[in-house]
Amino acid sequence: MTRNPNLPVREADGPIRVAVVTDDPLLRTGLNSILAQAGEDDVDVVDLDRAQVALWDAGVDAGRALARLQEITGFTVPVVAVVGDASHLGPALAAGARGVVLRDQVGPGIAAALAAVRSGLTVIDTALAANLAPTARHRPDAPARKGVGTLTERERQVVELLAEGLSNKLIADRLGISDHTAKFHVNGVMAKLGAGTRTEAVVEAVRRGLVTL
Numbered sequence: 376m377t378r379n380p381n382l383p384v385r386e387a388d389g390p391i392r393v394a395v396v397t398d399d400p401l402l403r404t405g406l407n408s409i410l411a412q413a414g415e416d417d418v419d420v421v422d423l424d425r426a427q428v429a430l431w432d433a434g435v436d437a438g439r440a441l442a443r444l445q446e447i448t449g450f451t452v453p454v455v456a457v458v459g460d461a462s463h464l465g466p467a468l469a470a471g472a473r474g475v476v477l478r479d480q481v482g483p484g485i486a487a488a489l490a491a492v493r494s495g496l497t498v499i500d501t502a503l504a505a506n507l508a509p510t511a512r513h514r515p516d517a518p519a520r521k522g523v524g525t526l527t528e529r530e531r532q533v534v535e536l537l538a539e540g541l542s543n544k545l546i547a548d549r550l551g552i553s554d555h556t557a558k559f560h561v562n563g564v565m566a567k568l569g570a571g572t573r574t575e576a577v578v579e580a581v582r583r584g585l586v587t588l
Contacts, residue, residue, distance in 0.1 A: 393420055393427070393428050394423040396432065397431070409482065413485075437460050440459065444563075445556060448470055448559070453492050454471065455488060456476070457481060464499070466562075466567070475500060480500055530563055532550060534568075535586050543561060568580060
């Protein structure tokens with residue numbers, strides 16, 4: 376669990392008001408049950424308009440999940456994203472999630488994660504932490520790889536257009552998508568390539584053989 380340096384840590388009294396946002400009725404039932412076990416003094420499941428934190432499910436369809444991650448940008452409360460694949464960590468953080476947990480790892484500890492996010496911290500599932508900062512197992516002196524996750528086909532198209540020097544608007548026009556979606560994909564590419572700028576993303580893509588200049 377790491378602190379988000381852009382947010383102050385806030386002390387908060389009373390139960391955490393949590394909204395469970397998912398299209399999966401089985402997961403909703405499971406999450407509600409887990410949150411209920413935390414006790415009414417710790418967690419109160421409420422509608423989104425009353426929530427302090429949203430527990431948001433990306434779904435089980437990996438391809439659709441990546442597209443849906445942009446929904447996080449529309450939330451007015453901090454979001455803890457429930458993802459089904461470790462490769463979704465980077466895109467979820469790039470989309471603005473304050474916490475990311477694996478679907479099959481959600482358990483009683485989720486209440487602590489929600490409390491931390493309400494206080495201004497960023498929370499990452501222990502099972503995902505290794506993907507965020509992988510270590511070199513066979514060569515202790517080797518530098519850690521930059522970025523996390525494999526680019527989707529759409530992200531490969533985006534990074535190729537970045538290499539051409541196109542703006543988000545021009546990328547959107549070329550791919551027939553909205554400016555917002557183009558920005559989302561660019562952020563996802565930068566996160567996965569461990570880049571702080573568009574130029575760094577292109578350089579890293581070239582290094583990995585994803586594009587040729």
